[in-house]
Amino acid sequence: MTDMSLRLPTKRFQAVLDLGPKTAAKTPPPASLGIPDLFGDWDDETGQSSLAVEFASGQIHLDTVDGGIDYHFHRGNGEDTDRSPWPRSVGDQVLNWASLLLADFHQRMPDLLEDLEEAAAWSDEGFDLYVCEVEEPTQLDLLTVDIEGELLTLPWLGSGHVDHEHIDGDHHPIALLWTSGDGTPDLPIAEARLDPATELPVTSARPGIDWTEVGMPADEVLSWLEGIYLNHHVLPDAVGTLLTAALERMGGIERPA
Structure with missing residues (x-):
């Protein structure tokens, strides 16, 4: 068993980013569902974005497609289901919010991802603040995250x-x-x-x-x-930690202090 105590320390990092209009933040999902886990991705080959929204009670996964957004649901344990795991009134709110969030996210791809990767590189170099470049005045957001330290591992010591x-x-x-x-x-x-x-x-x-x-x-x-x-x-890396924080800010998700 790997010794989890052999880790680099967690460090505080701040990034100033252009997150776009944050349309989804104006209509957040029902608070009764709790705080979701958010995962976003961008496919450089197809130019498509995806978003996974996972509550304890159910999940919705969305993908951009030609002309709109495709989506499907999962139960809280991750099993596939052909219907929403929530009552219609709640499910409609989740779908509307998640669709807006994916649209906002897709609008900022791939520039936002490039900024996140550059910010992570700055963090790796020991800096504690990154500020993105913009071509004209625009509203920017300050994100503050805790980046967990990696396990200390040896290089490959075998042959080849x-x-x-x-x-x-x-x-x-x-x-x-x-x-x-x-x-x-x-x-x-x-x-x-x-x-x-x-x-x-x-x-x-x-x-x-x-x-x-x-x-x-x-x-x-x-x-x-x-x-x-x-x-x-x-273990969440710097890019993943920053991406999660960006999605939460874009979606109006606030975690307790």
Whole structure:
């Protein structure tokens, strides 16, 4: 088990950003549903945006499509459903608000994402304030976030080189790829995925691997992979933290102080 105490300290960071008109903030979702988790994404190849809004009682996922917005629902546990998990009056409010939020988010893509990535780079360099550039006077927003520190992990100490990539399967699995030489790692030697009960990674070694050739025992490789999975797929990074804060401000979501 990875020692979670071996982490860099959490630090306070501020970013001044152009979040656009924040239309959705004028009609926030019903307060009775609680505070949702928000996840936004942008596909550079298709030019489409997506938004996931997840309340404890249900979820709605939306995507921009030609001519509008497509959406579908999930139950509170994430299971698919062909109908809204909320009463119609509540569901209509959620859909209207989420659609406005996605439209606002999409309008700022990809410029806002580029600003967030630049702000994260400033944070990585040790700065505590980032201010975006604008071509003309416009309303800007100051976001203050706490960026969690990464786990302290060792570099790869085995032979050859490794990389990791997403693979098909439930609970966000990744494969650890290895090569004995200087080429691109292409041999899967281990896997990691998220345990939905504990929200911690579960690792497993691929059968038939010559661990002597890999240069590390299987248990040490799995421990190393666990730390990599935590840093890249569990612990929120600076871009993700800033993106969540931006979506919450754009959507009029206020968390208790």
